[in-house]
Amino acid sequence: KQEVTQIPAALSVPEGENLVLNCSFTDSAIYNLQWFRQDPGKGLTSLLLIQSSQREQTSGRLNASLDKSSGRSTLYIAASQPGDSATYLCAVGPPFYNQGGKLIFGQGTELSVKP
């Protein structure tokens, strides 16, 4: 059974710091891994998706890496801003023919960036 763990559960940093969020998963037979952002009471916004054959993806100040063999992914946020404050969720997905694209989520990292 796939299990996804995110560390740390909460993180508070001063504005301008670079930071790393961690995600680990127990079964390396994944099709993709997605990082999402969720503001309080809101839906999920897709930040980055890494397919199983890829090692990293970048979007602006965000960089996500994937090491499938070790079951780990990291989300790197450069030059953090107060607007980055949110909960960050990673989710792994099996091939669609297996479990219909069901995403398994980690518990999330609640990030607070202080001005």
Added chain:
Amino acid sequence: DTEVTQTPKHLVMGMTNKKSLKCEQHMGHRAMYWYKQKAKKPPELMFVYSYEKLSINESVPSRFSPECPNSSLLNLHLHALQPEDSALYLCASSQPGQGANEAFFGQGTRLTVV
């Protein structure tokens, strides 16, 4: 357009009421999902529709009844709910079988059962 639209944004219903949640996407995706999210917890899958057919039901109680009228619309019919069903209900869509199968989520419906 990568938007998934959910209505209503908020819903308060009594335990004897019947209500429906609606979800719409125009990305041409052929897989649509309902997830349930309790406070401070990650989303949990409820149902998957693939090509307008129910492909996964995660042992959800029958008081929740999904419907997929066409490839763009997904409904969740609610009847005789319990207070513990209060949660954020999220709809998502993706395109199976091609490329990355990236999932896009709506803003959710905040449901309160009184």
